[in-house]
Amino acid sequence: MDFEAVIGLEIHIELNCKTKMFCDCPNRPGDDPNLNTCPTCLWLPGAIPRFSAEALEKASLLCLGLGAELQPQSAFDQKVYYYPDLPKGYQLSQARRPLSCGGGIDITDEDGNLKRLRIHHIHMEEDVAKLVHELEGRVPISLVDFNRAGAPLVEIVTEPDLRTPHHAMEFLKALRTQVRYVGSSECSMENGSMRVDANISVRPRGTSQMNTKVEVKNMNSVRHVGDAIAYEISRQSQAVQAGEAVVLHTRLWDPDKKVTLPMRGKFEGPCVPDPMVPVIELSPAFIDEMRSRLPEMPAARAERFVNDYRLTGEEAAFLSADPDVAGFFEALVKKGVAPRTAMHWLATQLIPAVKERRLELGASRVTPERLAALLALLAKDEINANAAREVLAHLFESDETPEAIVNARGFKQVSDAGALAAMIDKVLAGQPAAVADFQAGQGKALGFLIGQVMQSSGGKANPKILRELLMKKLG
Amino acid sequence: MDSIFFYRNPAAAPTDGPLAGLKIAVQPAVSVAGWPADAGSKALANFTALEDATVVSRLVQSGAFICGSTLGSEFGFGLAESRAGEAVKHNIAAAELMLDMMGESRLAACGAGVCGFKPGYGLVSHFGLIGLIPSMEVCGLLAGSCQTIRHLLRALAGPDDKDFSLPDEKPGEFSAPAPEPSKTTIGVIAEAQSALPDAEKSKFRASVAALQKAGFAVREVSFPDWPLFLPVHKIVGSVEASSAAGRYDSVRYGERAPGARNWNEMYLASRGAAFGTLLKSYLIQGAYFQFQRYDAYENACRIRARLVADMKKLTDAVDFLVLPVSGGASEERPGTLDETYGRFAATAFANVTGQPALVLPPASAAEAPFQLAGPRLGDAALLALGDFLLSVREKGK
Structure with missing residues (x-):
C-alpha cells in the first residue's frame, strides 16, 4: 500500500x-x-x-x-x-x-x-x-x-x-x-x-x-x-x-x-x-502601530530586487533571505555600485571573508561606504579585480580609505600603453613556443601569455588594455 | 493575650506619618518581609516572606506599626482555627488586615463585635497576599470604627506597579459626604434571610427597623438567583484553589514527607501530609470540577457573569443593600466543607460579584450585626453610610 x-x-x-x-x-x-x-x-x-x-x-x-x-x-x-x-x-x-x-x-x-x-x-x-x-x-x-x-x-x-x-x-x-x-x-x-x-x-x-x-x-x-x-x-x-x-x-x-x-x-x-x-x-x-513597524518581508523584498535591479529570482532570494545582507546590498546600490556587481561581491567576496574572520556583516570595518568606494575604483579601472580583492583584505585590518590603501601599497592598475607594450615585448621574446602555439591556432596559449604579462606587472596590469595590445602584437 | 499572635514585631513603632501611632495586626496570609509567612499551613512551613505585601508597605510608609501576625486558618480559608478580630476587640491593635475569600473578614468582625470591610475588587493590591482564590479574594479590614477603615484605605487604595489586575485610575479620597437619609434607599434582599433561624431573623428585622427609624427609605427587593451565589463560589473558588495550590510541593519550603522514592511520590506524600482536612476536601473538589466536570466549571463562570449583571441592576435601583451576616448555620467551628460554606452563605455573594461590603456590630443585644453592600466602586459612599449609622447610635445614647 x-x-x-x-x-x-x-x-x-x-x-x-x-x-x-x-x-x-x-x-x-x-x-x-x-x-x-x-x-x-x-x-x-x-x-x-x-x-x-x-x-x-x-x-x-x-x-x-x-x-x-x-x-x-x-x-x-x-x-x-x-x-x-x-x-x-x-x-x-x-x-x-x-x-x-x-x-x-x-x-x-x-x-x-x-x-x-x-x-x-x-x-x-x-x-x-x-x-x-x-x-x-x-x-x-x-x-x-x-x-x-x-x-x-x-x-x-x-x-x-x-x-x-x-x-x-x-x-x-x-x-x-x-x-x-x-x-x-x-x-x-x-x-x-x-x-x-x-x-x-x-x-x-x-x-x-x-x-x-x-x-x-x-x-x-x-x-x-x-x-x-x-x-x-x-x-x-x-x-x-x-x-x-x-x-x-x-x-x-x-x-x-x-x-x-x-x-x-x-x-x-x-x-x-x-x-x-x-x-x-x-x-x-x-495593531496599526505594529503594522507600521513591520519591515518589508523577504518575499516582497526579493520581488522588488528582481524588478528594480534586474537580478535573477535566485540572486534576489539569496540577498533577501538575511535582512543584514539585503540591507548591505541596498546600501551599496545607493552608493552607486551596479546591482550585479554589488550582488556578486557580497556573495563571493565579502560574506565569505566576514565568515572566515568570525565577524558579523553589520559589525566589521568593511562598511557599505568603504566597500562602495573600493568598488568605485574598480569600476573606474583604477585597480583591477585582483587588486580589489587584496584591498578588501586590507579594509578588514585598518580604517584607511580604499584610495589610501591603493596609493600607499601600489595597487594602482597599469593602463599606460607604453609601459604595457614594453612588458609584452619582453614576455613574447622569452616565450617563442607559446607564440608559435597561438599562431598555430591554439587559443589557450593566449591565456598563458596574458598570465605571464600580468605576473611581470605584479598583478597590476589593466587586463582589458593588456589583452588588446597583446592581440595587436600577435597580429 | 499573646496566644492570638503567631509572630510579634520586635521593632519599634515609627513616629512619623499620617498613620503614626496606629498599631495594625495582620493575618499570616499577608506577607511582611522577613517574617514567617506560613499562611497557617504546613505546606508553607519555614517560608519567610521576601517582600512586603503592598498593603503592608503602604501602611508602613504612612507611619503605621505592623505589630504582629495573628493566628489564622489554613491559607485564610474559613475561620476554623482563626483568632482574627480578637486583637481589635481587645484593643491590642487598632485594625487588622486579613484575606476575605468568602466573607472571613466580615464574619470575624461580627464575632469580635467590630466593623469589618471587604473592599471592592480592584481597589487594593493583591501583591503579597497568599491566598487561594485570586478572582474573589481581597484584603479585608477590621477596625473599631468606619473612620479608621477609611483612614487606612486612603493609604492602601490605588494602582500598584506590582499588581496589573488593578485599574490604572486612582480612586477618590474616600471622603464621600454623609448620606441624606430621606434621599437614600436601602434595599433588603428578601432571599438573603430565608436560611436564618427565626430568632436571628427577628434580630435582623430589628436592625432594619433601626435604619428606617434613622430616616432611610428601606424597601424589600428580590434577587431570585440568590441561591446560586454559593454553588458558583464553591465551583469557581475550588477550581482556582486547586490550581493555585499546585505550587505547594514541599520542595523549597514546607514539610517534606519522608520515604518517597521519587519526586512524584514525594509530591503526593508531602501534599497529603501538609494540607488539613478542610483544605484537602476543597482542593479535591476543585480538581474534580477541573478534570472531570469542566462543563460545570464553565457553566459556573457563565452564571457568575449573570449574577454580576443582576447585582448591578439591583444596585442601580437602590443606593445600598442590607443583609444579615450570618449564613444561618449553627456550627461555630465547622468541620466539613458544606458546614464551612453554610456559615458564609450571606457573605460569599460579594466575593462572587466583587462589590464592597461592610459589617457593623449591632446597636444592642436586641439587634443582629448586619451587612451593608454597595455598587462596585461605591466603597467610599458605603463607609460614609457606616460612619453615619454609628454616629446616629452615639447620639442616641
Missing part, C-alpha cells in the same frame, strides 16, 4: 526580549544558573505575574510578519501539569484565546511548485525552568535552573498541511528567515531559541481521513526534523502494513541512532483561565 503522511508542526520560539514575560528579570537563559530570578519567576507565594509590554510587541510583530491576524482579545490560561521544571504546577499559556489566528508560509515543494502551508494560530506562553541531569559521584541528581523560567515564548501551530520531510524543512527555513526579519528572535534550533515538535500520522495515499498521530520531539536542527519525520513516516507505514495500531504518544528523536523512541508521557490536565493576568485587548491603533 502507498502511504502519505499528514504532518503538523508546533514550533516554540523564544522572543529576544530584554526581560522575562511576567517579571523584570533579564531574559538571559545562558547566564550562570539561577542568576536571573525573582519571587515571580520562582513562583513564590504572594508574587503576581506582570505581563511584559515588550513581549506583547515582539510577539505581535512576529504574528504580523507571518501574515496572521491579531485577535482583539486574547487571554492567558493556567495549563496544569506537575513536573519539577514547573514548581507552580501550571504554565501560563494562551491555550484557549490565542494572540493571533491564521497566517501561513509559501514554500517551493519537491516539484518546484509554490505551496501554501497554513498556520492555525500563534499563542504566547512562558517558558519553564531547565532541568540538568548529572551524577554526584554515582548518584544521579537533577538540578533546576530557573534562568529560563518565565522566558517569553510564542508557539506557532500549523494546520496539518505538510506531507513530506521536505515541506517541514522548507517551512522551518522560511519561518526562521521571516521571524529574523521582524527581529523578534534569532530562531536558532542549535541554541534552543527555536524548538520544533512534529505531529505525524499516515494514511493510504488518496484518502482524506485523519489517523492517530504521534508527536516527535528533541530535534535540534532543521535537518534532524526532516530525518525524524522521514523515520517516523516509514515506521508508522510499516506498522500499519503489519496490522499494528498506531497509538497516541510522544517519541524522542535520537540523533545518534537516527531513530525515534517512545518517551514516558507526562500528566497534563485541562486549562483554566488565569485570574491574575488581565485579558489582553489590542486596540486598532496598537
Whole structure:
C-alpha cells in the first residue's frame, strides 16, 4: 500500500526580549544558573505575574510578519501539569484565546511548485525552568535552573498541511528567515531559541481521513526534523502494513541512532483561565502601530530586487533571505555600485571573508561606504579585480580609505600603453613556443601569455588594455 | 493575650506619618518581609516572606506599626482555627488586615463585635497576599470604627506597579459626604434571610427597623438567583484553589514527607501530609470540577457573569443593600466543607460579584450585626453610610 503522511508542526520560539514575560528579570537563559530570578519567576507565594509590554510587541510583530491576524482579545490560561521544571504546577499559556489566528508560509515543494502551508494560530506562553541531569559521584541528581523560567515564548501551530520531510524543512527555513526579519528572535534550533515538535500520522495515499498521530520531539536542527519525520513516516507505514495500531504518544528523536523512541508521557490536565493576568485587548491603533513597524518581508523584498535591479529570482532570494545582507546590498546600490556587481561581491567576496574572520556583516570595518568606494575604483579601472580583492583584505585590518590603501601599497592598475607594450615585448621574446602555439591556432596559449604579462606587472596590469595590445602584437 | 499572635514585631513603632501611632495586626496570609509567612499551613512551613505585601508597605510608609501576625486558618480559608478580630476587640491593635475569600473578614468582625470591610475588587493590591482564590479574594479590614477603615484605605487604595489586575485610575479620597437619609434607599434582599433561624431573623428585622427609624427609605427587593451565589463560589473558588495550590510541593519550603522514592511520590506524600482536612476536601473538589466536570466549571463562570449583571441592576435601583451576616448555620467551628460554606452563605455573594461590603456590630443585644453592600466602586459612599449609622447610635445614647 502507498502511504502519505499528514504532518503538523508546533514550533516554540523564544522572543529576544530584554526581560522575562511576567517579571523584570533579564531574559538571559545562558547566564550562570539561577542568576536571573525573582519571587515571580520562582513562583513564590504572594508574587503576581506582570505581563511584559515588550513581549506583547515582539510577539505581535512576529504574528504580523507571518501574515496572521491579531485577535482583539486574547487571554492567558493556567495549563496544569506537575513536573519539577514547573514548581507552580501550571504554565501560563494562551491555550484557549490565542494572540493571533491564521497566517501561513509559501514554500517551493519537491516539484518546484509554490505551496501554501497554513498556520492555525500563534499563542504566547512562558517558558519553564531547565532541568540538568548529572551524577554526584554515582548518584544521579537533577538540578533546576530557573534562568529560563518565565522566558517569553510564542508557539506557532500549523494546520496539518505538510506531507513530506521536505515541506517541514522548507517551512522551518522560511519561518526562521521571516521571524529574523521582524527581529523578534534569532530562531536558532542549535541554541534552543527555536524548538520544533512534529505531529505525524499516515494514511493510504488518496484518502482524506485523519489517523492517530504521534508527536516527535528533541530535534535540534532543521535537518534532524526532516530525518525524524522521514523515520517516523516509514515506521508508522510499516506498522500499519503489519496490522499494528498506531497509538497516541510522544517519541524522542535520537540523533545518534537516527531513530525515534517512545518517551514516558507526562500528566497534563485541562486549562483554566488565569485570574491574575488581565485579558489582553489590542486596540486598532496598537495593531496599526505594529503594522507600521513591520519591515518589508523577504518575499516582497526579493520581488522588488528582481524588478528594480534586474537580478535573477535566485540572486534576489539569496540577498533577501538575511535582512543584514539585503540591507548591505541596498546600501551599496545607493552608493552607486551596479546591482550585479554589488550582488556578486557580497556573495563571493565579502560574506565569505566576514565568515572566515568570525565577524558579523553589520559589525566589521568593511562598511557599505568603504566597500562602495573600493568598488568605485574598480569600476573606474583604477585597480583591477585582483587588486580589489587584496584591498578588501586590507579594509578588514585598518580604517584607511580604499584610495589610501591603493596609493600607499601600489595597487594602482597599469593602463599606460607604453609601459604595457614594453612588458609584452619582453614576455613574447622569452616565450617563442607559446607564440608559435597561438599562431598555430591554439587559443589557450593566449591565456598563458596574458598570465605571464600580468605576473611581470605584479598583478597590476589593466587586463582589458593588456589583452588588446597583446592581440595587436600577435597580429 | 499573646496566644492570638503567631509572630510579634520586635521593632519599634515609627513616629512619623499620617498613620503614626496606629498599631495594625495582620493575618499570616499577608506577607511582611522577613517574617514567617506560613499562611497557617504546613505546606508553607519555614517560608519567610521576601517582600512586603503592598498593603503592608503602604501602611508602613504612612507611619503605621505592623505589630504582629495573628493566628489564622489554613491559607485564610474559613475561620476554623482563626483568632482574627480578637486583637481589635481587645484593643491590642487598632485594625487588622486579613484575606476575605468568602466573607472571613466580615464574619470575624461580627464575632469580635467590630466593623469589618471587604473592599471592592480592584481597589487594593493583591501583591503579597497568599491566598487561594485570586478572582474573589481581597484584603479585608477590621477596625473599631468606619473612620479608621477609611483612614487606612486612603493609604492602601490605588494602582500598584506590582499588581496589573488593578485599574490604572486612582480612586477618590474616600471622603464621600454623609448620606441624606430621606434621599437614600436601602434595599433588603428578601432571599438573603430565608436560611436564618427565626430568632436571628427577628434580630435582623430589628436592625432594619433601626435604619428606617434613622430616616432611610428601606424597601424589600428580590434577587431570585440568590441561591446560586454559593454553588458558583464553591465551583469557581475550588477550581482556582486547586490550581493555585499546585505550587505547594514541599520542595523549597514546607514539610517534606519522608520515604518517597521519587519526586512524584514525594509530591503526593508531602501534599497529603501538609494540607488539613478542610483544605484537602476543597482542593479535591476543585480538581474534580477541573478534570472531570469542566462543563460545570464553565457553566459556573457563565452564571457568575449573570449574577454580576443582576447585582448591578439591583444596585442601580437602590443606593445600598442590607443583609444579615450570618449564613444561618449553627456550627461555630465547622468541620466539613458544606458546614464551612453554610456559615458564609450571606457573605460569599460579594466575593462572587466583587462589590464592597461592610459589617457593623449591632446597636444592642436586641439587634443582629448586619451587612451593608454597595455598587462596585461605591466603597467610599458605603463607609460614609457606616460612619453615619454609628454616629446616629452615639447620639442616641
